[in-house]
Amino acid sequence: MQPTRQAIRADRAFDGVRPLPGGLTVFVEDGRITGTEPGRAPAPEGWQVRDFPGATLLPGLVDMHGHLGADSHDGALERMATDEAARLEVVIDDSLGRQLAAGVTTVRDLGDRDWTVVRRRDRARSTGTAGPPSPTIVAAGPPITTPDGHCAFMSGAARGERELRAAVRERAERGVDVVKVMGSGGVHTPGTDVARCQFTLDELRVVVDAAHAAGLPVTVHAHALAAVEQALDAGADGIEHCTCLTAEGVVITDGLVERLVRQGVRVCPTLGTTPQAVPPPNVRAVMERFGFGLGQRQQHAARMHRAGVRLVSGADSGINSGKPHGVLPAAVAQLAEGGVPADAALATATSLAADACGLADRKGRVRRGFDADLLLVGGDPFTDLAALSRPVAVLAAGLWTSTDPRSAPE
Known part of the structure; x- marks a missing residue:
């Protein structure tokens, strides 16, 4: 006892x-x-x-970017697209266990198929501390994306003002904690372009305005520089990855950094890999195409920190063997290796992360x-x-x- x-x-x-x-x-x-x-x-x-x-x-640590339905092995998102509901539940159990073993006591899930993680969160809330120990779940549900866009298999595809407003309304009715939008293509979805926007600025503004009217924050997946700028123009609260890719490579200007600071946007650079991690072929292809790697991403994160950008730590946990659930401590360490002071790096996975989750009074x-x-x-x-x-x-x-x-x- x-x-x-x-x-x-x-x-x-x-x-x-x-x-x-x-x-x-x-x-x-x-x-x-x-x-x-x-x-x-x-x-x-x-x-x-x-x-x-x-x-x-x-x-306890707060992982600001995880995918609890992804099984921490290569090909995780492909399997997540086709897994039966019973297997998804098993994967979520395993993911939560891995996170907790690493000291992560809160996970913000930013990519859920068919509301499975939202339902798991609701069950956990109903049992409270009567159930076994488990991380607190902050859930976005399926990310809003375009038809055939990044992670469209998660059932969040929408296009045009009417569909986008309906998508936000459904998320509010289901009680999500945050609205996730796929602002650019993604590395793990063939046929999408990481260097291009998926929505028009007007469409993204519809999502942000509707979410804010419902009292919900919005975070935008943005590898493309154009998608980062679009997220800022639309008034988003957070930016995931913030890789800033263009046809000429990675471009992060002083003006962009100043704007991130001025607007108070939370940036999650999604660092964090296992020491022996070998990037999957699709990830290597993007790195080679745009000429960037981990070291450059660490330097950019440190530059943002020095300028006053509000960084938070999330590892994109679960999406492959190099980013398993429980790898968040490596994301914090990689921030420090890039030049962020240790106490500031730790805050990105504790107090600052809890603040960004709306849990500033509890976590x-x-x-x-x-x-x-x-x-x-x-x-x-x-x-x-x-x-x-x-x-x-x-x-x-x-x-x-x-x-x-x-x-x-x-």
Whole structure:
């Protein structure tokens, strides 16, 4: 039986905003953080104490770009297009388990086929903490795309004002948390062009205006520079990938960066790959066509950070073997390798990500009143972000999910 009242101590901590090198004691009761004290504070009588010497305590991570219906192997999206409903449920279970094992306690799903993930989210909300520990799901449902456009198999195709308004209305009625729009073609959909827009500006404005009227944010998949500019013109809240591809290669001007800052758009550069990852042939073809690779993307993300762009971390998790569910720690580490300071990189997957999900009052911070979603890692991520990939223990809504046997709750 899991304890309902417990004190958790670690030698170092990151509260979602700043490092706390002197360590922290976190008090958890009934799935919520009831208080924090610096250092190794005593626990009230009757509370269970868990010590993690040598570890760093952080908020549970937030993956801002995942595909829970994708199975983390090459060809995942192709299988997702044809999988039967029962297999999709099995894949979603596996994806959530992989995420949780890596310390990810919230996943924003940005590509769902036939509303499967939305229904899973709804079931989780109805059971609350009565069910087994699992990441909180933030769901977009099927992305809005053009007929024969990127990921049209997910059942989100629409064209023209009437269809687009109907698409947004359906998402609002089904209770999505965010509207996802495929602004450009995609690497994994043959016949689409990553360097071209899929919608007209007027069409994209219809989606954004209708979503905002319904109280929903909009994030736009945009590999093409023209699609990034179009998303800004339409007033979108977020941009996924933001690769800025043109016929001449990658083009990111100072003016574009300044505009991203001025409009306060959240940019998710979708870094994050396993160390031995070999890009699939379709990804290699795009990289060769436009002359860019991981190093350049890291430099561009760091440039945006220095300018004040609001970066968040999501790994496009699940789409192939190099981007499995649970790879988010690598996305954070790759930001830092590109020049983003460690504490700022960590914030992109904790407090800043929670803010962008509309969960600023519940997630992403180690703070009184917040959900007890906590990650303990071996080592010091402020000097070595590889430590983020060494989880020692994970707490989701106050429930232990993955713990070093030496520290396991009794």
